Amino acid sequence: xxxxxxxxxxxxxxxxxxxxxxxxxxxxxxxxxxxxxxxxxxxxxxxxxxxxxxxxxxxxxxxxxxxxxxxxxxxxxxxxxxxxxxxxxxxxxxxxxxxxxxxxxxxxxxxxxxxxxxxxxxxxxxxxxxxxxxxxxxxxxxxxxxxxxxxxxxxxxxxxxxxxxxxxxxxxxxxxxxxxxxxxxxxxxxxxxxxxxxxxxxxxxxxxxxxxxxxxxxxxxxxxxxxxxxxxxxxxxxxxxxxxxxxxxxxxxxxxxxxxxxxxxxxxxxxxxxxxxxxxxxxxxxxxxxxxxxxxxxxxxxxxxxxxxxxxxxxxxxxxxxxxxxxxxxxxxxxxxxxxxxxxxxxxxxxxxxxxxxxxxxxxxxxxxxxxxxxxx
Numbered sequence: 001x002x003x004x005x006x007x008x009x010x011x012x013x014x015x016x017x018x019x020x021x022x023x024x025x026x027x028x029x030x031x032x033x034x035x036x037x038x039x040x041x042x043x044x045x046x047x048x049x050x051x052x053x054x055x056x057x058x059x060x061x062x063x064x065x066x067x068x069x070x071x072x073x074x075x076x077x078x079x080x081x082x083x084x085x086x087x088x089x090x091x092x093x094x095x096x097x098x099x100x101x102x103x104x105x106x107x108x109x110x111x112x113x114x115x116x117x118x119x120x121x122x123x124x125x126x127x128x129x130x131x132x133x134x135x136x137x138x139x140x141x142x143x144x145x146x147x148x149x150x151x152x153x154x155x156x157x158x159x160x161x162x163x164x165x166x167x168x169x170x171x172x173x174x175x176x177x178x179x180x181x182x183x184x185x186x187x188x189x190x191x192x193x194x195x196x197x198x199x200x201x202x203x204x205x206x207x208x209x210x211x212x213x214x215x216x217x218x219x220x221x222x223x224x225x226x227x228x229x230x231x232x233x234x235x236x237x238x239x240x241x242x243x244x245x246x247x248x249x250x251x252x253x254x255x256x257x258x259x260x261x262x263x264x265x266x267x268x269x270x271x272x273x274x275x276x277x278x279x280x281x282x283x284x285x286x287x288x289x290x291x292x293x294x295x296x297x298x299x300x301x302x303x304x305x306x307x308x309x310x311x312x313x314x315x316x317x318x319x320x321x322x323x324x325x326x327x328x329x330x331x332x333x334x335x336x337x338x339x340x341x342x343x344x345x346x347x348x349x350x351x352x353x354x355x356x357x358x359x360x361x362x363x364x365x366x367x368x369x370x371x372x373x374x375x376x377x
Contacts, residue, residue: 002028006098010052023212024052028098030211031055033120035108035136037084038062039196040150040203041126042074047204048124049092049099053211056092057120058085059104067377071193108132110249113139122210124148124203130177131252137162137170142246146210150203155192157199159223161206167219171243177252195227267344268357270331272369275359278331279303285329285357288321290343295335299363299375309339316350326353333359333366335377 002010002025013019032053034041037060048056064072064079064087072084079087085103092101104116108127113135117123123145125136133151140147140163147162149170162169202223209215222235270278278285287304289296296306305323312318324330330353332340340358347353359366367374 001025003098006052009096009098013051018214019212023214026212027052027208028054030122031057031120032122032124032207032211033057033059033116034124034126035059035132036126036128037072037074037088038068038126038128039071039152039191040128040200041124042072042088043197043200044124044126044148044150044204044207045074045088045092046095047201048207049096049101051204051208052096053099053208055100055102055120057102057104057116058088059106059108059116060085060088061105061107065376071191071196073197108136108139110135110139110251113249114143117143117145120145122146122148122207124207125150126200126203134170134177135249135251138246138249141169141244142249148203148206148210150196150199152191152196152199154189155195155227157195157225157227159199159202159206159218159225160221161210161218164210164217164219166239166244168237168239169243172240173222173237175240175243192227198225198227267341267348269360270357271360272366275331275366276370285331286323288324288330288332288343289363290332290334290339291363295377298377299367301333301363301366304333309334309343312343312346320351324351324353327355329355329357331357331359333362335362336364337362 002021007014010024014021014024030053032048034045034048034056037045037058041058041060045056045058062084063081064075064084066080068075069077074088074091075084083103083105085105089101089103106112108116117139123136123140125133125147127133127136137147146164147170149160149162151158160173206218210217220237222237224233224235226232287301289300289304289306290309290312292308292310305321307321330347332343334340337358337360340362344356344358347356364376367376
């Protein structure tokens with residue numbers, strides 16, 4: 001039953017004939033696990049808590065960084081370097097003291113999936129990488145939990161509901177994951193800050209509809225949203241019964257999906273410690289920074305030549321920096337290591353520069369392991 005204080009808090013809900021006290025009581029008796037308290041998780045968590053979902057779990061092992069604040073609206077400067085799951089609960093507790101909030105400061109994995117999912121009725125996916133996204137889907141299928149899905153890319157977003165009453169799963173829509181080296185993440189390519197607010201709110205809407213029994217659920221439908229034109233489309237997709245059978249939970253191992261090349265064809269991976277040693281030696285390699293000019297204003301490795309990947313990807317021939325030659329070893333870096341791998345491929349295949357190496361983790365890992373005073377973004 002709802003207390004007088006709760007009836008006041010949820011007045012606008014219970015005033016809706018479609019919801020009423022019965023729907024609100026169903027929300028109070030329900031529980032949701034939100035995996036990822038980032039751009040999608042932050043707005044979803046706010047509306048789930050405000051709406052009165054009785055128990056909300058937050059699974060996130062990350063800490064608040066200043067670059068999060070452009071879109072992760074649960075956090076502020078006073079929460080920097082604190083666990084996101086714990087910081088989110090402080091704000092949500094003030095938003096609605098009538099709900100139970102549970103932090104899970106850990107990475108979602110095959111080992112903890114059953115333990116985490118067993119305590120909740122529904123899962124909301126706020127993750128930002130393909131391996132975790134497929135793992136969350138497979139765990140929901142295996143343990144019989146509906147999944148509210150959302151994803152964002154620059155100015156575009158997607159929303160759907162998977163595994164709802166035996167309906168289609170994420171793998172029915174996307175059978176095979178792309179390799180992450182071919183898909184830059186938000187830290188590499190950017191995202192319009194308000195977009196995850198829209199998509200995360202739609203995920204929360206679907207969760208509330210499922211739990212309260214109100215409205216039509218986006219099962220078997222994918223909502224496509226374009227923030228630049230404010231156009232949206234619905235795409236229908238169907239169940240592949242084979243995707244309802246999940247055995248042992250495993251994370252995607254991309255190394256198993258990449259064709260085996262000869263040692264001569266592989267791009268050498270350089271770690272920050274090794275690069276620091278080589279830069280201090282007489283046989284110092286040429287450093288090539290393929291980030292955008294605005295990124296150089298934040299931080300850079302001293303002595304690096306700048307040539308953005310956006311210029312390098314233009315149709316050849318492109319006028320390369322004069323320092324580049326086919327005889328000299330070039331170590332390429334970006335923010336996190338994705339754009340630099342693309343640059344390695346382009347320089348080898350289109351310009352015959354064979355001695356290219358990639359800095360693992362980019363300037364992010366360099367600042368963490370070599371230069372902790374370097375600003376991060």
